[in-house]
Amino acid sequence: xxxxxxxxxxxxxxxxxxxxxxxxxxxxxxxxxxxxxxxxxxxxxxxxxxxxxxxxxxxxxxxxxxxxxxxxxxxxxxxxxxxxxxxxxxxxxxxxxxxxxxxxxxxxxxxxxxxxxxxxxxxxxxxxxxxxxxxxxxxxxxxxxxxxxxxxxxxxxxxxxxxxxxxxxxxxxxxxxxxxxxxxxxxxxxxxxxxxxxxxxxxxxxxxxxxxxxxxxxxxxxxxxxxxxxxxxxxxxxxxxxxxxxxxxxxxxxxxxxxxxxxxxxxxxxxxxxxxxxxxxxxxxxxxxxxxxxxxxxxxxxxxxxxxxxxxxxxxxxxxxxxxxxxxxxxxxxxxxxxxxxxxxxxxxxxxxxxxxxxxxxxxxxxxxxxxxxxxxxxxxxxxxxxxxxxxxxxxxxxxxxxxxxxxxxxxxxxxxxxxxxxxxxxxxxxxxxxxxxxxxxxxxxxxxxx
Amino acid sequence: xxxxxxxxxxxxxxxxxxxxxxxxxxxxxxxxxxxxxxxxxxxxxxxxxxxxxxxxxxxxxxxxxxxxxxxxxxxxxxxxxxxxxxxxxxxxxxxxxxxxxxxxxxxxxxxxxxxxxxxxxxxxxxxxxxxxxxxxxxxxxxxxxxxxxxxxxxxxxxxxxxxxxxxxxxxxxxxxxxxxxxxxxxxxxxxxxxxxxxxxxxxxxxxxxxxxxxxxxxxxxxxxxxxxxxxxxxxxxxxxxxxxxxxxxxxxxxxxxxxxxxxxxxxxxxxxxxxxxxxxxxxxxxxxxxxxxxx
Numbered sequence: 001x002x003x004x005x006x007x008x009x010x011x012x013x014x015x016x017x018x019x020x021x022x023x024x025x026x027x028x029x030x031x032x033x034x035x036x037x038x039x040x041x042x043x044x045x046x047x048x049x050x051x052x053x054x055x056x057x058x059x060x061x062x063x064x065x066x067x068x069x070x071x072x073x074x075x076x077x078x079x080x081x082x083x084x085x086x087x088x089x090x091x092x093x094x095x096x097x098x099x100x101x102x103x104x105x106x107x108x109x110x111x112x113x114x115x116x117x118x119x120x121x122x123x124x125x126x127x128x129x130x131x132x133x134x135x136x137x138x139x140x141x142x143x144x145x146x147x148x149x150x151x152x153x154x155x156x157x158x159x160x161x162x163x164x165x166x167x168x169x170x171x172x173x174x175x176x177x178x179x180x181x182x183x184x185x186x187x188x189x190x191x192x193x194x195x196x197x198x199x200x201x202x203x204x205x206x207x208x209x210x211x212x213x214x215x216x217x218x219x220x221x222x223x224x225x226x227x228x229x230x231x232x233x234x235x236x237x238x239x240x241x242x243x244x245x246x247x248x249x250x251x252x253x254x255x256x257x258x259x260x261x262x263x264x265x266x267x268x269x270x271x272x273x274x275x276x277x278x279x280x281x282x283x284x285x286x287x288x289x290x291x292x293x294x295x296x297x298x299x300x301x302x303x304x305x306x307x308x309x310x311x312x313x314x315x316x317x318x319x320x321x322x323x324x325x326x327x328x329x330x331x332x333x334x335x336x337x338x339x340x341x342x343x344x345x346x347x348x349x350x351x352x353x354x355x356x357x358x359x360x361x362x363x364x365x366x367x368x369x370x371x372x373x374x375x376x377x378x379x380x381x382x383x384x385x386x387x388x389x390x391x392x393x394x395x396x397x398x399x400x401x402x403x404x405x406x407x408x409x410x411x412x413x414x415x416x417x418x419x420x421x422x423x424x425x426x427x428x429x430x431x432x433x434x435x436x437x438x439x440x441x442x443x444x445x446x447x448x449x450x451x
Numbered sequence: 452x453x454x455x456x457x458x459x460x461x462x463x464x465x466x467x468x469x470x471x472x473x474x475x476x477x478x479x480x481x482x483x484x485x486x487x488x489x490x491x492x493x494x495x496x497x498x499x500x501x502x503x504x505x506x507x508x509x510x511x512x513x514x515x516x517x518x519x520x521x522x523x524x525x526x527x528x529x530x531x532x533x534x535x536x537x538x539x540x541x542x543x544x545x546x547x548x549x550x551x552x553x554x555x556x557x558x559x560x561x562x563x564x565x566x567x568x569x570x571x572x573x574x575x576x577x578x579x580x581x582x583x584x585x586x587x588x589x590x591x592x593x594x595x596x597x598x599x600x601x602x603x604x605x606x607x608x609x610x611x612x613x614x615x616x617x618x619x620x621x622x623x624x625x626x627x628x629x630x631x632x633x634x635x636x637x638x639x640x641x642x643x644x645x646x647x648x649x650x651x652x653x654x655x656x657x658x659x660x661x662x663x664x665x666x667x668x669x670x671x672x673x674x675x676x677x678x679x680x681x682x683x684x685x686x687x688x689x690x691x692x693x694x695x696x697x698x699x700x701x702x703x704x705x706x707x708x709x710x711x712x713x714x715x716x717x718x719x720x721x722x723x724x725x726x727x728x729x730x731x732x733x734x735x736x737x738x739x740x741x742x743x744x745x746x
Contacts, residue, residue: 034501037501037502038501038502038503038504042463042672042674042675043675043678043679045463045502046670046671046672046675046679049498049502049666049667049670050663050666050667052498052666053662053663065680066679066680067678067679067680068677068679068680070677070678071677071678071679074678075678110501113497113501114494114497114498114501115494115497117497117540117541
């Protein structure tokens with residue numbers, strides 16, 4: 001199995017990796033506090049709420065009493081996360097006991113939030129200024145359209161109809177890692193590029209946003225500012241119009257990029273201009289697990305390896321082309337066949353059978369999605385079989401030992417390797433053995449001790 | 452790469468149905484003023500909504516003679532300020548609450564139940580369960596529901612059958628009933644409700660710290676309850692009310708066919724119509740021990 005290179009980590013992991021100074025600065029914004037709180041594991045949320053009105057530090061031992069014996073590991077995870085995010089501040093008191101207290105800024109902001117409710121930095125614009133706002137359906141269609149257009153451009157398929165105005169340097173950043181370009185050849189998708197295309201929209205969005213933020217310093221934008229703006233944006237109401245003049249210079253610059261990604265829709269009235277957040281933006285602060293924005297599926301796979309995709313999207317066509325042979329295309333239907341050749345091609349590009357099967361299952365047409373299994377078993381089995389055909393040889397990095405001084409040392413070494421579950425091969429006649437590379441250091445220690 | 456189909460809802464997404472006791476007879480005698488109580492509860496409701504954006508809160512008012520939906524977080528957005536001062540939750544809830552209390556007072560005048568000071572818990576429990584059933588049927592994706600009774604007024608023995616039925620249907624649909632009892636004596640109904648449905652029963656000692664009680668105990672989502680120490684019930688009053696005079700009794704007669712409970716011997720069961728045999732000699736020799744102690 002190839003290593004998966006793209007980890008669709010969420011926003012909060014990125015926030016957690018910021019330096020302490022920056023984090024404290026971020027917590028001055030009440031929305032970030034709320035978004036951080038929501039991203040925490042359930043038990044951690046509970047602790048924060050419980051500590052919210054306790055001003056004195058609470059000792060670790062008394063906190064441990066809150067949980068049942070079964071929950072100790074969960075408790076550890078929760079507290080570690082809280083410390084990592086600097087929501088909890090760890091101190092040692094006179095008796096050298098560890099105590100925790102909430103970050104004062106965070107605490108004050110949350111207290112305010114509970115009593116006064118959420119206060120957005122800007123109010124929606126009155127409807128008499130904003131003429132003809134798009135309906136929620138239109139807005140969602142717009143967001144997906146925009147996103148698709150962006151993806152097409154990203155994979156350089158040359159099929160994108162309207163060029164977006166994302167500067168080519170920013171585009172290059174996004175493409176880094178997803179495309180590889182050798183001299184004078186057309187850029188090709190890399191392994192992770194293929195995997196990227198098969199991910200869910202939300203996961204893809206994360207990847208792009210992460211790249212966008214980590215690259216922001218090169219563009220002269222403070223990543224912390226960008227993060228706080230994005231999080232704040234996620235608390236705006238979908239479909240409402242907000243005045244663009246309320247944004248700062250940098251934010252106005254960023255929102256143009258976001259509009260190209262489909263996170264917001266920009267509109268212009270006679271005098272004012274405004275932005276309308278789409279569902280993509282409001283889902284931003286959610287963790288990946290909560291993606292309630294599941295799209296409707298469109299793929300029907302038949303037992304004869306034929307695939308019908310009810311879609312007019314060029315992106316879908318491109319994605320299907322990754323692992324199947326497109327036979328013909330009708331205005332609303334793509335007919336393709338899964339063949340051995342097309343799959344071998346996909347495997348060669350680093351796509352795994354599991355990814356293909358997951359993709360087919362997740363995008364199953366509603367008609368077949370209710371059926372179990374939604375993709376015929378003979379097809380999924382065959383896809384896996386064809387993959388295992390290619391992996392008849394397993395490669396394990398290993399080390400070879402020979403010239404043992406005595407049989408005892410050899411036997412002991414074999415037993416030792418077995419204990420570590422790392423013995424791959426032994427030849428007792430000639431006293432030779434092969435162990436896995438990851439226990440090589442232990443093995444060396446062991447043999448040195450024998451001397 | 453996740454090969455398993457990704458879950459759409461996290462473990463801790465919850466639907467909290469709060470039954471708010473607004474019985475004027477209780478609040479006029481309570482040591483904790485209603486306004487103070489409300490401010491604790493409002494902060495608590497806000498905190499539930501802050502914890503997860505998919506969390507839902509429904510508030511049902513339990514009046515003396517009527518019940519009403521006061522607030523449903525899924526039908527309004529919690530954003531923005533309404534009259535520039537208070538968050539949407541407070542404004543909506545307080546407005547509905549005021550209307551409800553006035554309406555309830557009206558119905559007290561029209562139909563005085565006389566004697567009892569209890570509020571209509573059976574009605575609001577049933578409403579909560581109906582709402583939860585509706586959520587269950589809305590699709591395969593729904594938050595985990597639980598009910599929280601914020602009750603102060605004493606039990607009304609005449610509601611025994613209705614409340615028990617509600618408790619059992621909550622048990623069947625695996626909905627825990629938490630109860631926070633702020634009255635002076637323990638409530639047998641709520642103790643039983645929490646005991647049977649696996650909820651938490653708590654009688655706070657310090658009324659000033661009500662928010663801390665609420666956030667520590669009742670804000671816990673069902674998923675986290677498996678890891679946390681929560682208050683355990685010390686003893687549950689399992690006494691039943693008789694079907695004939697609605698009195699709470701220690702000992703009584705039980706119909707062998709339908710298990711109806713009576714405080715006096717009857718010739719015929721009023722519920723199922725079975726005819727009983729001759730009058731027994733002594734009450735003690737035939738009566739069934741009704742009081743049980745758990746564990």
